[in-house]
Amino acid sequence: MDKIFNQEPTDFEIERDLANLKALLAEIGEDDKRVANEPNEAYFQNFLYRVHARIEEPKKLSWFERFWKPSTMLALPSIVIISFFAFKGKNLQNNLMPSVMQNVENYIFPFSNLATQNSNVHRISSSDEPLAHYNASVSLILDRRQLKMLKAIINEDEVGVIEAITDKEN
């Protein structure tokens, strides 16, 4: 067999083996030309129609192609805009926030030297301190009662929540 596979066959050899195959198929009663579940004639009669329908239909897109374009169209400008504002915002924060925060801190802690003199070294050292930081948003400045409330909510302490509310009311 290896000998056969390693050399170019002559036409005689090919025809001989082909004839053997055909004889074998004839012997066992094989109809070598048919395929299983052959389509009927109507299939071929409608074939031309289906080809034309396919030519006219828009190109089938894969899921990636289908979603790539619209999502890119939406996502890319959004990313550019967000990046631009984020960059600009960071610069703004760096340039403007210290002075703004200084004023805020002056307002909140009028007697605190730490806050007024050097806000850059001011760090939140304990949870009792207000969450005021020159890099933080103003909305994060919480007083003791709010902190108490927040803690109670985080700890799911209903009594604590009520105490915080009553404390506030008092």
Added chain:
Amino acid sequence: MIEELEDRQLLQLYVSGEKLKVFNELVRRYQKRIYYVARRMVKRHEDADDIAQEVFVKAYTALDNFRGESNIYTWLYRIAVNLSINHLRKQKIRKFVDMDEYADILGKDAEQDKQIIKEENTALIEKAILTLPEKQRAVFIMRYYDELPYEDISNIVGTSVGGLKANFHHAVIKVAEYVNKAHAERKMTKEKNYFKNNG
């Protein structure tokens, strides 16, 4: 009548502007041959149908650029063979990627194969062809069923005539071996069933 024209004359008619008429005639003329090439290559009717349609869609878009250097049918065959081989490769990759699913498919296939072997009228040669590598399969189909000359097959698959002959010869031997073995197994199964049923 357009049906009586030879391919070369059809091409001249196409160039003269009767594009749709010529295209329709080409589809009618070669649809069966192209379908059966694809069908014998990929086995499933749905896949063969898809490939056969795609062949003519591609031909429709590329016919303007067809220079007539080869026969139109060898050109169509080439598209069909390439699409079928691509399909088989994609199928292989898909099976490789999803091994669990593949195992299921194999299991089912094996079951189906057993069932099929039991059936009296299954074409063993069809199953034998499916065991051949893609290119060898294409060569065998074109030579055995369509009796295309080696030179035409050489144009279609892009292999030398000598290489093709070797390919075809290997295929013939492999198919004969498969058929022989499968027939012997089928015979044995039949005998076993006979003895089982008759004590």
